[in-house]
Amino acid sequence: xTNGRDKLRTGDFNDMKQDPLPDGSMIVTLTSRKWExxxxxxVRDLYGKNEELLDIETGEPL
Amino acid sequence: xxxPRSPAEYYRQVGDKLSWFERLxxxxxxxxxxxxxxxxxxxxxxxESSQKGDLTTHPTIPYIKGVVKEFDLxxxxxxxxxxxxxxxxxxxxxxxxxxxxxIVRINNQGSDPITLAEVNPFPYPPGFTQLFLENTAQAGKxxxxxxxxxxxxxxxxxxxxxxxxxxxxQTLGNLSIDIAAQSIENIDINIxxxxxxxxxxxxxxxxxxxxxxxGQYVTLDINIKAQDVTIxxxxxxxxxxxxxxxxxxxxxxxxxxxESGWTNLAFGEYAYVTYxxxxxxxxxxxxxxxxxxxxxxxxxxxxxFGTLDVYDTGSGLFAPHIGILGGGSIVLSKPKVxxxxxxxxxxxxxYAADTVVGNVTGWGYEL
Numbered sequence: 001x002t003n004g005r006d007k008l009r010t011g012d013f014n015d016m017k018q019d020p021l022p023d024g025s026m027i028v029t030l031t032s033r034k035w036e037x038x039x040x041x042x043v044r045d046l047y048g049k050n051e052e053l054l055d056i057e058t059g060e061p062l
Numbered sequence: 063x064x065x066p067r068s069p070a071e072y073y074r075q076v077g078d079k080l081s082w083f084e085r086l087x088x089x090x091x092x093x094x095x096x097x098x099x100x101x102x103x104x105x106x107x108x109x110e111s112s113q114k115g116d117l118t119t120h121p122t123i124p125y126i127k128g129v130v131k132e133f134d135l136x137x138x139x140x141x142x143x144x145x146x147x148x149x150x151x152x153x154x155x156x157x158x159x160x161x162x163x164x165i166v167r168i169n170n171q172g173s174d175p176i177t178l179a180e181v182n183p184f185p186y187p188p189g190f191t192q193l194f195l196e197n198t199a200q201a202g203k204x205x206x207x208x209x210x211x212x213x214x215x216x217x218x219x220x221x222x223x224x225x226x227x228x229x230x231x232q233t234l235g236n237l238s239i240d241i242a243a244q245s246i247e248n249i250d251i252n253i254x255x256x257x258x259x260x261x262x263x264x265x266x267x268x269x270x271x272x273x274x275x276x277g278q279y280v281t282l283d284i285n286i287k288a289q290d291v292t293i294x295x296x297x298x299x300x301x302x303x304x305x306x307x308x309x310x311x312x313x314x315x316x317x318x319x320x321e322s323g324w325t326n327l328a329f330g331e332y333a334y335v336t337y338x339x340x341x342x343x344x345x346x347x348x349x350x351x352x353x354x355x356x357x358x359x360x361x362x363x364x365x366x367f368g369t370l371d372v373y374d375t376g377s378g379l380f381a382p383h384i385g386i387l388g389g390g391s392i393v394l395s396k397p398k399v400x401x402x403x404x405x406x407x408x409x410x411x412x413y414a415a416d417t418v419v420g421n422v423t424g425w426g427y428e429l
Contacts, residue, residue, distance in 0.1 A: 009340060010340050011318075011339070011340040011343050011428055013318075014315065014317060014318060014319060015318075015319045015320075015321070016318070016319070016320050016321075016335070016337065017320075017321045017322065017335075018320075018321075018322040018335045018336070019322070019323065020322070020324055020333075032315075033315050034315055046336060047336055047338045047405055
């Protein structure tokens with residue numbers, strides 16, 4: 001798992017933005033007042049049976 | 063006769079006891095050797111016994127029947143104390159007043175003072191035959207001294223107790239007080255320190271707890287679960303913050319905000335943002351908002367209908383479910399609770415005639 005997805009799983013964030021992409025995947029961006037910067041990753045079928053991590057950190061395709 | 067303390071001394075004493083005939087025939091050698099064997103055996107026995115401590119002697123303390131001597135404390139008894147006869151090996155003091163200022167001296171007036179407020183019971187195995195009592199005046203109060211064997215200390219039954227504890231400490235790591243009483247009239251706690259953390263857990267039928275806190279900085283976390291609560295608060299302070307839970311969560315950093323923006327939403331399509339509540343956490347939803355914007359300038363005058371929904375897999379309900387025109391928001395009067403591992407989705411469905419851009423946000427806090 002990426003650090004960003006770890007934070008999503010544990011709830012270690014304050015703000016989450018989900019930007020849908022034309023191919024059906026989405027970029028998830030997390031920020032928090034307790035840590036610096038932001039965590040981004042691209043995922044398909046978030047929380048679904050076929051969840052697939054496509055990219056980490058940059059949000060760009062692997 | 064002085065007993066020999068060493069083998070050399072033994073041989074010297076034995077030599078002194080030889081007759082002139084034994085010395086003449088020099089026939090004492092075999093006798094000495096026989097005695098020497100016995101002597102060595104005895105010395106080994108003494109040596110082993112000494113190492114085991116079998117030869118240690120203890121003073122014998124006879125058992126005596128205890129007596130109780132009662133004194134009226136109304137009048138002070140001054141230094142070096144009032145003498146009275148008492149034979150015993152230990153003292154236990156009982157009073158309905160205070161042991162402060164009550165001093166006992168053993169056997170003579172010049173002996174060291176025993177402060178009974180600090181040492182009670184007081185065992186004294188060497189024993190005493192006379193005591194000297196000194197006390198401050200306590201009108202109407204009595205002092206009973208149980209005097210007996212040192213291992214026959216009187217048990218003290220506490221029927222009426224006044225505790226006055228004055229702690230002066232540089233650091234006091236932990237002070238646990240567990241009181242189980244039918245009734246407690248008064249507990250005065252006066253703590254003067256640079257910083258204090260004092261968790262208080264009170265579980266009883268009726269609680270009345272006046273609290274007077276005077277501090278430069280005060281954080282007062284109160285968690286009350288009761289059928290009926292009356293809180294009277296009189297606060298004089300330069301600044302006071304009283305927070306509802308969502309506000310407190312924002313202050314503590316446990317608040318959560320979600321947002322998603324979608325383009326080209328056709329009639330019946332929806333924008334959404336999804337979150338799965340982590341293990342061990344509970345998510346409290348406080349509100350949802352959303353807005354629809356026309357995709358093209360030519361559609362600006364059209365009616366942009368839509369709905370805002372909060373759905374969670376725990377309840378299985380779309381609640382709240384509100385209709386909007388162009389945009390809207392609702393703040394829940396009570397949080398919607400989503401349990402751990404359940405998934406919540408904030409969504410905005412477009413019922414506009416043309417494609418639109420939709421943004422949806424949701425917020426709450428997680429504990």
